[in-house]
Amino acid sequence: MKRSFLLAALAWMATTAFAQLNVQLHYDLGRELYGKELSNRQRVTATVENFTPDRWGSTYFFIDADFDDNFVMSAYGEISRELRFWKAPFAAHIEYNGGLQRAPYGYDDAYLIGPAWNWASKDFTKTFSVQLLYKYLAHRQNHGGTSHSVQLTEVWGLHFAHGLCTFSGYCDLWYDKGVKGRVVLSSEPQFWVNLWKLPRISDDAKWSVGTEVEISNNLVWPAEGINDRFYVIPTVAMKWTF
Numbered sequence: 135m136k137r138s139f140l141l142a143a144l145a146w147m148a149t150t151a152f153a154q155l156n157v158q159l160h161y162d163l164g165r166e167l168y169g170k171e172l173s174n175r176q177r178v179t180a181t182v183e184n185f186t187p188d189r190w191g192s193t194y195f196f197i198d199a200d201f202d203d204n205f206v207m208s209a210y211g212e213i214s215r216e217l218r219f220w221k222a223p224f225a226a227h228i229e230y231n232g233g234l235q236r237a238p239y240g241y242d243d244a245y246l247i248g249p250a251w252n253w254a255s256k257d258f259t260k261t262f263s264v265q266l267l268y269k270y271l272a273h274r275q276n277h278g279g280t281s282h283s284v285q286l287t288e289v290w291g292l293h294f295a296h297g298l299c300t301f302s303g304y305c306d307l308w309y310d311k312g313v314k315g316r317v318v319l320s321s322e323p324q325f326w327v328n329l330w331k332l333p334r335i336s337d338d339a340k341w342s343v344g345t346e347v348e349i350s351n352n353l354v355w356p357a358e359g360i361n362d363r364f365y366v367i368p369t370v371a372m373k374w375t376f
Contacts, residue, residue, distance in 0.1 A: 155184045155376040160346060160369035167367065174357040176200035176207050179369070191216040191225060198233075208235035216250055225250045227265050243272040246285060261291040269308055283309045298331040300324075300342070313352035314362045321349040326373060340375040 157180070164175035183196040195213035199206055210233030218225035231244040248267035254260065265287040272281065285308035292301045303323035310318050326344035330337050348354075348367040355361045 154186075155182075156373050157182055157376075158371055158373045160371040162367065162369050164365075164367040168356075168365070171356050171358075172354070172365075172367075174355070175367075176202045178202070189219070191218045208241075209233050210235075210241060214246075216252075218252075223252055225252060227267065229267070245270045245272070259293040263287075263289040265289075271310075280309070280311045296331065298328055300326040300328060300344075302326075310352070315352065317351075318353055319349070319351040320353050322346055323349070324371075342373040342375065344371055344373070345369055346371055 160179045160181070162175060162177055162179060164172040165177065168175075178201040180199045180201070181196060184194070186193045193213075193215050195211065197209065197211040200208045200210075210231075212229060212231045214227060214229035216225040216227050227246070227248055227250040229244075229246040231241075231246070233241040235241055246267040246269045248265060250263055250265040252261075252263045254262075265285075267285045267287065269283040269285045270281055271283060285306055287304060287306050289304045290302060293299070294301075301323070303321065305321040306319070308318050309316055324344060324346045326342040329335055329341045329343065330339050346369045348365070348369075350367075351364045352361055354363070354365050354367075356363065
């Protein structure tokens with residue numbers, strides 16, 4: 135769910151200066167694809183995302199809540215602020231990531247800062263961002279990793295078929311000496327069909343249906359073992375955009 139909405143929301147900035155908010159519900163297929171290996175995987179994730187532009191830049195945040203067996207397994211969120219009050223396409227980016235988890239291994243709080251380069255087509259149907267960030271992972275050294283790291287992030291958004299379809303997502307790569315190969319990959323491309331763009335459906339019915347695919351290496355913890363594998367885990371999802 136992370137940041138896939140960030141640049142997709144920028145496509146609407148050509149016509150509005152208001153905040154963009156959406157709520158998503160995902161059914162995770164990890165257990166169906168990997169069986170007992172990911173028996174600890176959540177089945178349902180609810181996500182709230184918000185992107186707000188202003189004269190000084192923009193603010194973005196999301197919160198994920200993972201549900202299983204009628205209780206919350208974990209909650210994770212990210213909030214970032216970009217400052218740009220000049221004409222150049224570069225912005226100053228600052229970010230915080232963190233959460234809570236019912237598992238032996240919780241989330242390491244992460245603090246990131248660095249430059250971002252943002253691009254958009256003239257009609258804002260295509261957007262792209264690259265960020266090169268210093269990353270501090272609090273307490274990561276307590277279980278064999280490194281607290282000081284560098285992260286490369288790409289975020290994209292593409293609206294096509296007259297706004298009926300949206301392809302968006304992000305890709306993060308960062309250094310961690312505590313994992314195999316010393317590099318962690320996290321990417322979550324999303325594809326949405328925006329139902330309100332269909333004939334005879336009201337413009338106020340902002341429903342979308344689609345999927346998100348979590349692609350990761352050295353990130354996901356299986357039920358037994360450590361985070362040293364490559365996974366591709368899709369979801370079936372629906373979204374309401376306010």
